[in-house]
Amino acid sequence: MEYDPDIRVLEDPDVYPPSDDSILLIESLDVRPGEKVLEIGCGSGVVSLHCARNGCAVVSGDVNPKAVDLTRRGFEANGLHATIVITDVYSAIDGVFDTIVFNLPYLPVDEEGLLEKAWSGGPDGLGPLPRLLEGAPEHLVDGGRVVVVISSLMDGSALRELLEGYDVRTLGEERLFFEKLSVVEIKGFPARVRRHRHIEIAVFHPAGGNRRKLSEETSWHSA
Secondary structure, three states: OOOOOOOOOOOOOOOOOOOHHHHHHHHHOOOOOOOEEEEEOOOOOHHHHHHHHOOOEEEEEEOOHHHHHHHHHHHHHHOOOOEEEEOOOOOOOOOOEEEEEEOOOOEOOOOOOOOHHHOEOOOOOOOOHHHHHHHHHHOEEEEEEEEEEEEOOOOHHHHHHHHOOOEEEEEEEEEOOOOEEEEEEEEOOOOOEEEEEEEEEEOOOHHHOOOOEEEEEEEEEEO
C-alpha cells in the first residue's frame, strides 16, 4: 500500500501515534479489495484505516480501551467501516482472516502504563508474538499469513527459535540510528481443525413393525 497523508488519524496522549514503524508496515503490506484483515494492537488505527481505504474488510483490536475508542472515532472521521474491539491478542476475536497484522511491542523493556504497553516487549522483546503465532491457526484461512514488525533490538536467538519451522519472508526494512526495523510475513501454519457432527437417522414405516434407529458420530478433520 501507499501511505496516504490525507487519511485523518486522530491522537490521544495515551495511544501510540503513527511513527516510522507504522509507515514502514503500511508501505510494506500489499492487500487486495475484499481481503479479510485483522489488526491486533491497532493503536491510532492508522494501519487499519489504510487497509479499509484499500477495500479490505477490517477487524481492529487493542488491549488499550483508549486506542479502541480513538480508532473507532478515526473510522467515523474518514467515513470508513471496521469492527473494532477491546482484545488481548485473540481474547475477543471471532472469525477467520486472510491476514493478521501486528505492529508488535518489540522493545526489550518491561514498562507499565497504557501507552507503554505499545512498545514494552518484555526482557527478550518478543512481547505477545508467541501467543500471536500460537493462536493464528484458529483465526487464519488455509494459506493465510501473519505480518509483524520486528526489531534488531529483540533477542535474536529467541526470535529465530520461535520462527523455526515457519515460512518467513521479509517484506520491508528500515534502518534507524539505533535499530533496524523489518516487516516480516509468516506463513506455513497448520490447517484449522473443524468439528463436524454426522447424524444418521433411519425411520421405518410402523406398519412394518420396524424400529426407529438413531446413530451419531462426531469427527475432527482439518479444514
